[in-house]
């Protein structure tokens with residue numbers, strides 16, 4: 001959900017681009033954090049915890065807490081709260097520890 | 105390997121002020137920040153600031169960030185955004201990451217102004233998606249223009265909790281309640297009245313018992329606390345909410361200082377573990393200074409002043425800033441004034457404790 005009318009701020013938006021989340025095609029603005037585009041689309045579960053397999057979202061939004069690690073273009077452990085969205089990215093929920101050597 | 109007189113890590117109000125002060129004394133200064141936009145916490149603060157004119161009270165935080173950056177640029181600080189400091193080594197080398205490349209830098213002096221991170225709370229299901237730090241929600245709304253959900257519960261009625269509740273409303277989110285464990289509201293009365301005027305209840309002596317939901321947050325149970333801060337059975341209320349914001353304090357981001365071997369002290373009044381530092385913000389490791397929330401969780405106003413002090417002191421130690429004895433004293437007085445009065449009491453107490461801990465090497 002984008003904020004449209006704000007009493008103080010306006011949000012100049014970049015170019016609209018499409019990207020892939022699991023098997024969906026989503027839209028977002030180029031250069032915004034991947035997590036912002038996912039949130040806009042109502043997607044709040046970003047990964048599954050390692051031991052208890054619990055759903056995780058983001059917590060800090062500034063790249064400190066590691067709650068939002070996802071697999072982006074095959075690379076695991078990407079902090080999507082700070083990683084910028086580009087056209088055509090593939091974004092997947094991460095399960096447990098990402099495997100750097102797996103070919104996702 | 106690159107060299108410089110002064111390296112500043114962190115481009116919030118503390119770091120920007122430190123960098124400008126040192127550069128104005130003639131030092132060659134590099135400032136790095138992991139974020140793409142400078143200003144630290146300020147870039148999401150749409151409200152007008154409190155404090156005195158000298159620290160730009162009455163100006164919105166987002167504006168202050170822009171002004172501080174312009175001053176740093178005018179002073180010819182070399183600014184490297186999207187550059188994270190990864191490590192500080194015993195030979196004085198700092199490692200940085202930019203665009204997935206490692207940069208090594210050897211500064212003569214270092215100012216650490218990395219700010220603070222938000223604390224969390226222990227309760228059942230506190231890891232459900234939809235539970236955020238209050239600052240995170242502020243970033244999502246005010247920097248990226250995305251509404252976090254429909255209905256929120258805020259935990260904490262300090263200034264951050266109150267301000268972010270108000271900003272949630274501005275973004276079109278309903279706020280069900282502000283829950284505060286203490287018997288009274290911690291934040292300024294003006295912020296609290298703004299919330300009350302919107303009809304949002306502030307429940308004092310209340311805390312959160314549990315969060316509920318399947319994949320994501322659907323509601324929270326709050327309950328009243330007795331004078332020992334324990335929940336009172338039978339007082340539970342269930343509030344429907346898809347957002348839970350935790351505004352329960354911040355703790356200094358000090359990993360780099362630990363790694364550098366700075367003497368660390370646990371001082372709850374300053375936010376947790378902080379480095380020992382002297383009256384000019386120098387830590388126990390000569391040449392390493394600390395400023396802003398990384399030194400003590402305080403305010404943007406004091407962050408600017410501790411930053412300036414660290415910047416001037418670091419330049420002076422390099423043989424620059426000949427007026428430091430007078431200038432430094434002036435800045436320290438400014439700090440004392442900022443911390444006078446009831447809101448500064450906690451900080452005064454914390455700093456008193458910190459100074460009372462034995463000075464490094466003085467055993």
Ligand SMILES: Cc1cc2nc3c(=O)[nH]c(=O)nc-3n(C[C@H](O)[C@H](O)[C@H](O)COP(=O)(O)OP(=O)(O)OC[C@H]3O[C@@H](n4cnc5c(N)ncnc54)[C@H](O)[C@@H]3O)c2cc1C
Pocket residue numbers: 113114115116117118119136137138139142143144145146149152153154155187188189190217218219220239242263264267268357395396397398401402403404405406407
């Ligand atoms: C909701 C809210 C409302 C507030 N209202 C007020 C107010 O009305 N008045 C007031 O005076 N204060 C207010 N404050 C407090 C104020 O914002 C902070 O005290 C102040 O921003 C601290 O400044 P700082 O420079 O120490 O840290 P920050 O502003 O947190 O900046 C730290 C910077 O360091 C960078 N960084 C961290 N680690 C690294 C690393 N390893 N490498 C590179 N860069 C790094 C970060 O990206 C960040 O940009 C408020 C805070 C909040 C959250």
